[in-house]
Amino acid sequence: HRFFDQKKSLQGKKIIVTAGATIERIDPVRYLTNDSSGKMGFALAAAARDMGAEVTLIAGKTTVPAPTGVQVVRVESAQDMLEAVLQRFDDTDIVVKAAAVTDYRPIDQAKQKIKKSAAEMTLTLVKNQDILYTIGERKTKQFIVGFAAETERIDEYAMDKLKRKRCDLLVANDVTEEGAGFGTDTNVVRLYDANGLIELLPVMSKQGVAREVLLRVAERIRKGAQ
Numbered sequence: 001h002r003f004f005d006q007k008k009s010l011q012g013k014k015i016i017v018t019a020g021a022t023i024e025r026i027d028p029v030r031y032l033t034n035d036s037s038g039k040m041g042f043a044l045a046a047a048a049r050d051m052g053a054e055v056t057l058i059a060g061k062t063t064v065p066a067p068t069g070v071q072v073v074r075v076e077s078a079q080d081m082l083e084a085v086l087q088r089f090d091d092t093d094i095v096v097k098a099a100a101v102t103d104y105r106p107i108d109q110a111k112q113k114i115k116k117s118a119a120e121m122t123l124t125l126v127k128n129q130d131i132l133y134t135i136g137e138r139k140t141k142q143f144i145v146g147f148a149a150e151t152e153r154i155d156e157y158a159m160d161k162l163k164r165k166r167c168d169l170l171v172a173n174d175v176t177e178e179g180a181g182f183g184t185d186t187n188v189v190r191l192y193d194a195n196g197l198i199e200l201l202p203v204m205s206k207q208g209v210a211r212e213v214l215l216r217v218a219e220r221i222r223k224g225a226q
């Protein structure tokens, strides 16, 4: 609607944003993780706050401080993040899964620091449960936004993730592209829905990307609710 106030277009909505990298402990002083900075997720949480939403930010390891005016829940592992999301899921309207979740964790976590001995050592990893897939299966009213970080065949992989994980919207980026990906202040993303590619956004700040993504979420929820 022309008179729809874009600024407060998520007023009254409860939103969960996950951000940053999960970490998987090997022993008390070592862990596996990835390069996620948390900037994209934090920008999404701040943008949702500015659009009037009640924001719960579930964050793993990040390199920047969390935004103010949102409820921050800190987690370490993928399992912790899954529990934190599930605890709040039934009561939420929107979930935005920007976190870079560790795909595998060590099968055992040593209680004591592992001492070096042999010239080679083997670490056995087991797959973590997929948080997005789990909530996709459980969703009732929730609008779910997934992310995909790719280095090749972006459209194909993005659509596969959107369908398999039952997302309403998927934000994909080619992390090898200039101005995109981990640690940068800008991002270049493509948006997909169940019908396929809907938009190629130009390179913009992560704040800009966050706002554009959430405006589309608000618009789709509003249309769906009529």
Ligand code: CTP
Pocket (backbone or CB within 6 Å): 078, 097, 098, 099, 100, 101, 102, 103, 128, 129, 130, 131, 132, 133, 145, 146, 147, 148, 149, 150, 161
């Ligand atoms: N994701 C998740 N739980 C996991 C792994 C990923 O919720 N255990 C979510 C991410 O938060 C993101 C989306 O799934 O929103 C896609 O993550 P990505 O790593 O691109 O996809 P994967 O399904 O893990 O596939 P792959 O890493 O093999 O490309």
Ligand code: CA
Pocket (backbone or CB within 6 Å): 101, 102, 103
């Ligand atoms: Ca992954």
